[in-house]
Amino acid sequence: RQKYRSTVQQILGADYLSPGNAAKLAGALSFASSVTLARFGRPFLQPIYSVAAGRDLESASIRFDGEERPKTGSSGLPHRLRQALIWWVQILEPFPDKDFSWGRSHRRPIYDVFTDASAEDRWEGLGGVCFAQTLSYAETFRVDNTPPSLEVYLPSKESQKVRIAQLEMLAVLIFVQLFGPRLSGSYVRFHIDNLSAMYCCLNGYSGNSHMARLSGELWLVLLSYNIVPWFQYVPSKLNIADVFSRPDKVKIGNRLSLRFRWRYISPCVLFTSEAADDSLRVDLGGRRMIKK
Numbered sequence: 457r458q459k460y461r462s463t464v465q466q467i468l469g470a471d472y473l474s475p476g477n478a479a480k481l482a483g484a485l486s487f488a489s490s491v492t493l494a495r496f497g498r499p500f501l502q503p504i505y506s507v508a509a510g511r512d513l514e515s516a517s518i519r520f521d522g523e524e525r526p527k528t529g530s531s532g533l534p535h536r537l538r539q540a541l542i543w544w545v546q547i548l549e550p551f552p553d554k555d556f557s558w559g560r561s562h563r564r565p566i567y568d569v570f571t572d573a574s575a576e577d578r579w580e581g582l583g584g585v586c587f588a589q590t591l592s593y594a595e596t597f598r599v600d601n602t603p604p605s606l607e608v609y610l611p612s613k614e615s616q617k618v619r620i621a622q623l624e625m626l627a628v629l630i631f632v633q634l635f636g637p638r639l640s641g642s643y644v645r646f647h648i649d650n651l652s653a654m655y656c657c658l659n660g661y662s663g664n665s666h667m668a669r670l671s672g673e674l675w676l677v678l679l680s681y682n683i684v685p686w687f688q689y690v691p692s693k694l695n696i697a698d699v700f701s702r703p704d705k706v707k708i709g710n711r712l713s714l715r716f717r718w719r720y721i722s723p724c725v726l727f728t729s730e731a732a733d734d735s736l737r738v739d740l741g742g743r744r745m746i747k748k
Contacts (some may be wrong), residue, residue: 460484461548464541471532479508485544489660499661499668500540507537547676564684565589565642571631572649572697573623580623583700584631585718586639594718597634600703602626609673611666624653625670627701632674634723636681644683647690649698658687 463481467473473481482504489501533541571584582599602610602623609629610622628646632639648654656662660671678685692698699709712718 457488457548460488461545464544464548468533468538468541468545473504473507473533473537475508475510478504482508488548499665499672500543503534503537503540543672547672547679567639567642567644568647569631569635569644570647570690570695570697571624571627572692572695572701573620573627574698574701575618575620575623579703580619581701581703582623582627582630583697583702584627585697585700586631586635592716592718594716595635595638595721596700596709596713596718597631597721597723598700598706598709599630599723600706609666609670621650621652621656621664622666622670624648624650625656625667625674627697628653628657629670629674629677630723630726632677632681632683633726634721636677636683639683640681642683643686645686645688647688647695647697649690649692649695651689654687654689657685 463484467477467481482501485504486501532538566589568587568589569584570587572582574581579600580602582597582602584597586595588594606626609626610619613619628648646654646657648657652662652667656664656667656671657674660675662668662671696712699705699712713720
């Protein structure tokens with residue numbers, strides 16, 4: 457782990473990667489990805505494989521969220537390659553050690569997490585519920601309308617009118633970041649009612665660039681908190697998180713919370729800095745991001 461991380465940092469420092477070294481690095485990182493809980497990281501291997509094959513990453517402008525990214529000069533690393541290498545430096549920091557402890561699986565607590573998203577003309581809501589093997593004393597969160605600071609994780613409404621798949625994944629990511637300290641060192645069964653989002657979480661990859669980014673961010677947080685996930689589909693009618701993803705069901709959520717003593721956890725801390733009035737910051741993928 458540290459060897460791979462040091463190699464990537466040296467490449468970033470030298471601002472150069474030859475095709476031969478790119479092939480070796482891609483093989484090493486591909487192996488590292490394959491031995492983890494899911495083969496995540498494939499979107500961030502593609503630029504390295506492109507360099508190994510001699511393809512020019514600077515021949516076309518890189519666009520994300522409709523914004524053209526500046527390109528590095530021919531003497532340095534292309535922007536797309538540099539961002540992929542930076543991601544690998546971040547993911548290799550909390551990467552699992554090679555030493556495994558046998559016979560300790562029963563020591564991990566088990567949680568059941570239900571997440572959901574709703575996309576209407578009037579709102580785009582997110583919600584989740586976490587059960588600790590009992591119906592009572594669950595913990596919930598609710599976002600009645602996705603804040604502007606999270607738009608960087610979503611396609612523009614002009615390019616994609618209904619963004620429900622990305623919103624479903626965003627709900628999972630927010631839940632893990634918000635409840636990560638409580639879920640540290642546990643088994644978590646995620647119940648998701650959107651097949652595209654569920655398989656993207658499971659595989660750690662998607663052909664959609666926004667969903668691929670969300671899955672990468674998600675696995676980064678899961679590794680940092682030593683959470684062992686299990687992703688499975690749940691029919692929408694059986695997803696209790698639907699109540700907390702819709703602003704028109706607030707009263708139902710309040711009644712359930714009162715009856716079963718569920719506790720609401722505010723996600724606002726993720727959307728703000730240490731100063732409560734700063735709404736231009738978001739902390740999801742294990743690091744602070746500032747929206748420009």
